[in-house]
Structure formats: C-alpha cells, structure tokens
Amino acid sequence: MQNRITNANQNYKIFARVRPIDYQQKMVDFTNESISIRDPTNKNAESKIVSFSSVCTTQEHVYKVIEPMLQKLIEGHNSCILSYGQTGSGKSYTLFGQEGEENKPDKRGIITGAIDYLLSKAQEFEEIREFEITATMAELFLDQVRDLGKAYKQRDSGNMNQLIQNYENENLSLLIKDISQIAIRSAKELTDMIQMGFQMREKLEQQSKSFGQKCHTVITLTLVQKDKENQNLQFMNAFIQFVDLAGSERIAKSLTQEGQFQEAILINQSLTALSKCLTAISQMNSKNIPYRDSKLTRILQSCLNSQSQIALMVHINPNENNFEECLSALQYAERTKGITASQPIDDNSNQPGPFPGQDKLIKKLQDENTELKAKVDFLQKEHKQKLSEIQNLLGIDVDLEKLFARMGAQELQKYKIQKDAMQKVETLSNYVKEAEYMIEKLQKEKELMKKEESIKLERQQCKNIEQKEEIRKLKGKQQLEQIEQEKNDKILDTVKKQLKEHQQVIEKKVNVIINLPQNIQTKTQEVQKHEDIKRQVKNELEKEYKQQMDNLKAEYTKFLQDSTNQYEKYLEKKNEEIDHFIHQFKKYQEKKKQSSHLYCYRMQIKDMKVELFELYDVVMKTFRVIEKIENGAYSSGIRSFNIPAMDKPNIPTRNKFKNLFKYLDQRSLKNTKLDAIKEKLAPKPLQMSQFLENNNIKMNLTKMPEPTVRQFASMIRDELVSVLAREKELQKRVTELEILQSSNDLNTLIKERDEYKQHYLQEVKKMNQSKRIISSKFESQPNLLIRPLTQQHSRYRL
Numbered sequence: 127m128q129n130r131i132t133n134a135n136q137n138y139k140i141f142a143r144v145r146p147i148d149y150q151q152k153m154v155d156f157t158n159e160s161i162s163i164r165d166p167t168n169k170n171a172e173s174k175i176v177s178f179s180s181v182c183t184t185q186e187h188v189y190k191v192i193e194p195m196l197q198k199l200i201e202g203h204n205s206c207i208l209s210y211g212q213t214g215s216g217k218s219y220t221l222f223g224q225e226g227e228e229n230k231p232d233k234r235g236i237i238t239g240a241i242d243y244l245l246s247k248a249q250e251f252e253e254i255r256e257f258e259i260t261a262t263m264a265e266l267f268l269d270q271v272r273d274l275g276k277a278y279k280q281r282d283s284g285n286m287n288q289l290i291q292n293y294e295n296e297n298l299s300l301l302i303k304d305i306s307q308i309a310i311r312s313a314k315e316l317t318d319m320i321q322m323g324f325q326m327r328e329k330l331e332q333q334s335k336s337f338g339q340k341c342h343t344v345i346t347l348t349l350v351q352k353d354k355e356n357q358n359l360q361f362m363n364a365f366i367q368f369v370d371l372a373g374s375e376r377i378a379k380s381l382t383q384e385g386q387f388q389e390a391i392l393i394n395q396s397l398t399a400l401s402k403c404l405t406a407i408s409q410m411n412s413k414n415i416p417y418r419d420s421k422l423t424r425i426l427q428s429c430l431n432s433q434s435q436i437a438l439m440v441h442i443n444p445n446e447n448n449f450e451e452c453l454s455a456l457q458y459a460e461r462t463k464g465i466t467a468s469q470p471i472d473d474n475s476n477q478p479g480p481f482p483g484q485d486k487l488i489k490k491l492q493d494e495n496t497e498l499k500a501k502v503d504f505l506q507k508e509h510k511q512k513l514s515e516i517q518n519l520l521g522i523d524v525d526l527e528k529l530f531a532r533m534g535a536q537e538l539q540k541y542k543i544q545k546d547a548m549q550k551v552e553t554l555s556n557y558v559k560e561a562e563y564m565i566e567k568l569q570k571e572k573e574l575m576k577k578e579e580s581i582k583l584e585r586q587q588c589k590n591i592e593q594k595e596e597i598r599k600l601k602g603k604q605q606l607e608q609i610e611q612e613k614n615d616k617i618l619d620t621v622k623k624q625l626k627e628h629q630q631v632i633e634k635k636v637n638v639i640i641n642l643p644q645n646i647q648t649k650t651q652e653v654q655k656h657e658d659i660k661r662q663v664k665n666e667l668e669k670e671y672k673q674q675m676d677n678l679k680a681e682y683t684k685f686l687q688d689s690t691n692q693y694e695k696y697l698e699k700k701n702e703e704i705d706h707f708i709h710q711f712k713k714y715q716e717k718k719k720q721s722s723h724l725y726c727y728r729m730q731i732k733d734m735k736v737e738l739f740e741l742y743d744v745v746m747k748t749f750r751v752i753e754k755i756e757n758g759a760y761s762s763g764i765r766s767f768n769i770p771a772m773d774k775p776n777i778p779t780r781n782k783f784k785n786l787f788k789y790l791d792q793r794s795l796k797n798t799k800l801d802a803i804k805e806k807l808a809p810k811p812l813q814m815s816q817f818l819e820n821n822n823i824k825m826n827l828t829k830m831p832e833p834t835v836r837q838f839a840s841m842i843r844d845e846l847v848s849v850l851a852r853e854k855e856l857q858k859r860v861t862e863l864e865i866l867q868s869s870n871d872l873n874t875l876i877k878e879r880d881e882y883k884q885h886y887l888q889e890v891k892k893m894n895q896s897k898r899i900i901s902s903k904f905e906s907q908p909n910l911l912i913r914p915l916t917q918q919h920s921r922y923r924l
C-alpha cells in the first residue's frame with residue numbers, strides 16, 4: 127500500500143533522513159524518494175510506503191537539497207528549515223553536524239554550509255553589493271522564549287553564573303525584539319555562538335532540576351543587502367530560520383519519566399499546531415493558517431506562509447523498537463500534505479464479522495462518543511464565551527496578544543488590569559486545552575479498547591466455530607444451540623464486565639480532571655501549613671539564639687567584673703609595696719644623711735682643732751710680742767711701754783683650758799718623739815759591697831762561673847724581695863704605732879714597741895736560718911763563704 131504525496135505549493139518541500147545504524151534491520155527500506163516501513167512484530171503486516179521530495183543519506187546530500195533555498199534567500203525570500211523526528215533520530219546532526227568537524231563537507235551541518243554559502247556570495251558580489259549577516263539563537267521551553275545568543279554576546283563579561291540565573295527566569299516577548307543580534311563575519315563566529323549557547327543551556331540543565339531537556343531551538347540568519355552601484359535602491363532584507371524541533375515521541379513514553387508529562391503535552395501541542403499550519407500552507411490556504419494555536423507557530427509566523435521557502439526534514443531512527451515513532455513521523459509528514467491515498471493507513475481488511483450482541487455494544491460506544499463530544503463542545507463554548515466576556519469587560523475589540531506586544535510603558539499601566547484578565551483567560555484556555563487533550567486521549571484509549579475487544583471477540587468467535595463443529599458432530603442440533611447460547615451469554619457477560627471496568631477507569635480519570643482545582647487548593651493549603659511551621663521554627667530558633675546571646679553577655683560581664691576586681695587587688699598590693707619601698711628608701715636616706723652629718727661634725731672638729739692651735743699660736747706670739755715691746759726688745763733695750771695688766775691678754779693656763787692643753791701635749795709629743803722614732807726606724811739604703819762586708823760575706827765574683835753568679839744573684843734578689851716585703855710590713859706597723867701614739871700614752875706605745883721588737887727578732891732569726899740553708903747549698907763553692915747573721919749584723923739598729 128502506498129500513499130502518494132501531492133502538494134499544491136511548490137515552496138514547501140518534505141525531505142526524509144534515515145539515521146544509519148550499525149546493524150541490519152528489516153523494518154525500514156528506502157529509495158531516493160520513498161521510505162517503506164513494516165511492523166517488525168507482525169510477519170504478515172503490509173509495508174507502508176511514503177514518498178518524499180528526496181530521501182537524504184549524507185550531510186552533503188542534505189546541503190544539496192537546501193541550497194536552492196539559499197539562492198532564494200539572496201533574492202530576498204524568507205526561508206525555514208524544520209528538523210523533525212523523535213529524540214536521537216539525528217535532527218541536531220543534520221543542522222549542526224559533527225562537533226569540531228565543521229570544515230569537512232561530509233560532517234558539517236547545513237547551518238555551517240549556509241553561512242559558507244552566504245559569505246562566498248558576499249565575496250562574489252563584493253563590488254556591487256554590501257552584505258550584512260546577523261544571527262540570533264533562541265529556545266522555546268514550556269512556552270518560555272529565551273535568548274541563547276546572550277552567552278556569545280556577553281562572553282567577555284565573565285559573569286556566566288549571573289547570566290544563567292537571569293536566563294532561567296527569562297521570557298522574551300513573541301516579537302523577540304530584544305534578542306541578541308550577533309554580527310557574523312566568519313563561519314567560526316557562528317559556530318562559536320551556537321556552541322556557547324548550548325554550553326549555557328547545558329549548565330542550566332545541570333543546575334536547575336526544573337529545567338527539562340526537550341525544547342525547540344531556533345537559529346535565525348538575517349541577510350541585509352545594499353546595492354553599491356545604486357545607493358537609492360532600498361535594502362534587501364530576508365532571513366532563514368533553522369528550527370531544531372523537540373523530540374516527537376509519544377506522550378506515553380514521557381509518562382514514564384516523572385515531571386515530563388506537562389513538557390510532553392506542550393511539545394506535542396506545538397508540533398500539532400505546526401502540522402496544521404504546514405497543511406494550510408501546502409494547500410495554499412494562506413488566509414486560514416492557525417498561527418495562534420501555539421507559541422512555536424507564532425514565533426515562526428514570519429516564514430510560515432505560502433511565499434516562504436519551507437523544508438520539513440523528517441528524521442527516522444530505524445531501530446526496531448521505534449516502529450511506532452517512525453510510523454508516527456511518516457504520518458506527520460503526510461498530514462502536512464494533501465493525501466490522495468485510496469485507503470487510509472490504518473485500513474484493516476481483517477475486520478471481524480458481526481457477532482451476537484455486537485450491535486448493542488456498538489450502539490453503547492457510539493452513545494458514549496456523542497456524550498463526550500457534547501462535553502467537548504460545551505467546554506469549547508464556555509471558553510469562547512469567557513473570552514468574549516473578557517473582551518466585553520475590557521471594552522476593546524482587538525487582538526489582545528498583538529495589543530500587548532505593541533504597548534509602551536505608560537499604556538502598560540493603563541492595560542495592566544486587562545493584561546491580568548488576559549493571563550487568567552490564557553490559564554483557563556490552557557486548562558481547556560488540557561481537558562481537550564485528556565478527552566482526546568480517553569477517546570483514543572476507548573478506540574484501542576474497542577479494537578482489543580473486537581480482536582478478542584474475533585478469536586472467541588473462531589473458537590466458537592471450531593467448538594460448534596465438534597459439538598455438531600457429537601451432539602444433536604438442539605443441544606448444540608443450547609450450548610452455543612450459553613457460551614455466547616457467558617462471553618457477553620465477560621465483555622459487559624470488562625466494559626464496566628473500563629468505564630470505571632474512564633470515570634476515575636475524569637474525576638481526577640474534575641478534582642484538579644480541589645487538589646491544587648489542598649496542595650496550596652499544605653504549602654501554607656509548611657510555611658507556618660517554618661515561621662514557627664524560625665521564631666523558636668531566634669528566641670533560642672537570643673537566649674544564648676544573653677547568657678554569653680552575662681558570662682562575659684561577670685568575667686569582666688572578676689578580672690577588674692583581681693586587677694584592682696593586684697594594683698592595691700603593688701601600691702602598698704611601693705609605699706613600703708618609699709618608706710624604706712626615706713629611712714635609708716635619713717640614715718645616710720645622719721652618718722654624713724657625723725662625718726662632717728668630725729671634720730669640723732678636726733678643722734676647729736687646727737684653727738684652735740693656730741689661734742693659740744697667734745695668742746702666744748702676740749703675748750710674746752707684747753712682752754718683748756715692754757722689755758724694749760724692739761727699742762734697743764729701752765723699756766718705754768708699760769701696758770696695764772687689765773689691758774694685757776691672759777696667757778691660757780692648764781687649769782682653765784684643760785682640753786686645749788691636752789691637745790697641745792699630744793701635738794708636741796707627736797712632733798718630738800715621733801720624729802726621733804721615725805729617724806731611728808727609717809731604713810737606710812745599703813750598698814751591695816757594704817752589705818757583703820757587713821755580713822762578712824767573702825766571695826770572689828770574678829772567679830765564679832757565670833751560671834753560679836746568676837743563681838746567686840737571683841737568690842739574693844729573692845731574699846731582698848722577701849726582706850723588703852717584711853720591711854714594708856714593719857713600716858705599716860710603725861705607722862699604726864704612730865697613730866696609736868697619737869691616741870695612747872707613751873708607755874703603752876713603748877710596751878708595744880718591745881713586743882714588736884721581739885717579733886722582729888724572731889723574724890730576723892728566721893731570715894738567718896734561711897741564709898744558712900743558702901750557704902750550705904753553696905758549700906761546694908770554695909770562694910763563697912756565708913756567715914750566719916747575728917743580732918749585731920741586723921740591718922736595723924734599734
């Protein structure tokens with residue numbers, strides 16, 4: 127069976143691409159212009175063949191088929207290349223090629239091919255035209271439009287994290303007027319922009335759990351041309367859009383992954399809306415292109431029209447597990463074109479024949495269908511009514527979406543309330559769409575169940591026939607009919623039971639949809655509860671923290687107080703010590719002062735003594751002068767003066783000046799006796815020869831050998847040194863004696879001298895002994911004769 131694709135619009139072309147896989151598969155077969163597919167699980171299944179403008183096998187091939195679109199672009203026609211297929215079928219590979227292999231024609235993507243083409247044309251027409259190429263990169267995820275070109279534009283700002291944060295919450299307006307426009311002068315600039323955009327997206331995917339992987343990516347190249355020869359000619363402005371559509375797999379597959387249900391619904395909705403637009407375009411039905419059905423079609427609106435060059439690239443991954451996806455992709459391609467097939471794709475010639483009760487069942491199912499349709503109509507009507515109510519409320523009869531896109535800052539304020547109302551409408555319409563989708567889904571499930579039932583019934587019928595034959599052989603006709611009737615009843619019961627169960631499942635699901643707002647409310651209440659608990663815990667924690675802070679403060683204050691007390695006590699102790707020291711020091715100073723006073727007094731007394739002696743001398747001299755004058759000693763013996771006794775000074779007497787005379791006696795004693803003693807004790811220098819003679823030492827030095835003389839000389843010197851030392855000591859004793867004499871009376875002094883004399887004699891004795899020893903040592907020297915010292919020979923004669 128083959129469906130031939132016919133297309134009224136020659137600007138819209140459908141191409142196919144079968145991804146190579148590394149093993150033999152029997153599911154898909156293709157030629158240059160068609161693909162045939164067969165259910166791998168059913169040996170008897172017929173192949174389905176779908177024709178295309180071309181079935182591309184290599185990257186170069188793909189580029190070749192889109193090159194005419196690039197030529198048209200230079201002529202000023204907008205173009206759009208839509209890369210469609212399930213996840214992993216090679217959509218991105220076709221557009222972007224193998225990463226890092228952009229220079230190889232068999233590996234590069236068609237975007238790189240397109241920019242190379244445009245840049246080469248810019249060079250070719252350099253002299254007559256000026257080419258200006260700019261690029262943008264956007265993505266559509268869960269109906270949110272985001273600018274991916276920002277990453278390249280702000281590549282030097284170094285604040286990727288901030289960029290990602292802003293990016294997550296970004297939602298550009300549908301006109302995308304604020305999107306980053308990147309000037310492209312080389313293919314590298316474009317590939318860099320694309321790579322950076324994907325890198326940013328990848329980072330966001332890693333950071334944000336709420337960020338899904340399935341999105342539509344749109345890369346737009348805008349070409350502005352100016353005629354160099356004729357400056358008055360207007361700019362020629364055209365653009366080409368490359369759309370990497372999100373994976374087209376069935377929603378049932380996405381249901382297995384948590385959180386991706388909503389994502390899958392929106393993607394399928396947008397793909398369905400796109401197919402509707404393409405169908406209208408292919409039928410040249412420009413007036414009824416339903417752009418407003420999804421954000422994707424609204425974004426692509428500028429090139430989704432009959433005049434633009436449009437290419438739909440349908441990708442197939444011929445893995446045998448993907449039969450349904452491949453089939454669905456081919457059906458999608460067919461839907462976007464006029465289908466002139468003689469039979470529908472799902473034509474099933476093996477439909478089972480009627481069975482008893484089948485009519486009833488069909489009637490029931492038809493009733494259910496009518497009921498569901500009525501529900502859908504009711505919801506649609508309600509939605510339309512609400513929309514018109516809102517428009518009535520706003521009092522404006524305009525396209526609300528367009529109005530929001532155009533309005534300025536002041537108008538924004540004015541229409542703020544209207545906008546909120548519009549948002550509510552959109553939310554409601556989303557609910558309605560979801561409900562529609564659920565109804566559609568339920569209907570499909572019902573269809574499926576119907577099919578399953580009919581297959582079961584068919585099998586059962588076959589069995590019945592077989593059994594019938596056997597029974598007919600074994601039993602009579604009546605018996606057989608009875609059994610048949612019973613069996614049929616049983617089957618009908620089973621079918622009824624199953625239908626009831628399915629009905630319950632459907633009701634349950636409908637209930638889930640109906641209870642959706644209530645569930646949301648319950649969830650909101652739970653969230654509110656959590657918030658309250660959080661607030662409570664926060665307050666408790668704050669209290670505890672405050673308490674801890676107060677405790678710490680109190681502890682610190684106590685510690686401070688203790689430290690202050692300790693320090694003050696320590697200071698007090700130190701002050702006491704200082705006071706004590708000052709007191710001691712003062713005492714010491716006092717003592718010192720006193721002792722110095724005593725010394726001063728002594729010195730004063732001594733000085734006064736001297737002055738007293740001098741005064742006494744003056745008085746005595748004066749007295750003698752007066753005597754001499756009276757006796758005429760100065761007037762040649764003539765006594766001419768007679769001084770009255772009362773005018774004459776009295777000579778100081780011993781009785782009257784006892785102390786004075788005591789001191790005078792001491793002084794005179796000192797002057798007379800001590801001089802004599804000193805003279806006697808004073809050592810007299812002795813010549814060596816005289817010494818030898820005195821000591822009767824006879825020796826002939828000239829005859830003595832030199833070493834002996836030296837030895838002798840050194841002995842004598844030693845002896846002399848010791849004698850002189852003793853002499854010094856004696857001298858010291860004499861001085862002491864003198865001092866004693868000045869204070870003691872003469873007898874004591876003499877007594878002491880006798881003692882000292884004895885002491886001296888002992889010393890002399892010792893010296894003579896030592897001399898004897900010396901002489902005995904020199905016995906061998908015939909010329910050296912030493913006579914022992916006698917008392918007469920002593921140096922000192924007392």
Ligand SMILES: Nc1ncnc2c1ncn2[C@@H]1O[C@H](COP(=O)(O)OP(=O)(O)OP(=O)(O)O)[C@@H](O)[C@H]1O
Nearest residue numbers: 145146211212213214215216217218219220372373
């Ligand atoms: N024609 C091809 N030749 C060689 N390798 C291919 C081809 N098509 C796809 N591939 C490889 O298959 C893998 C999946 O391809 P790709 O990423 O293009 O799929 P996709 O449809 O864009 O998937 P998704 O929807 O996840 O982006 C990639 O590793 C790619 O290199």
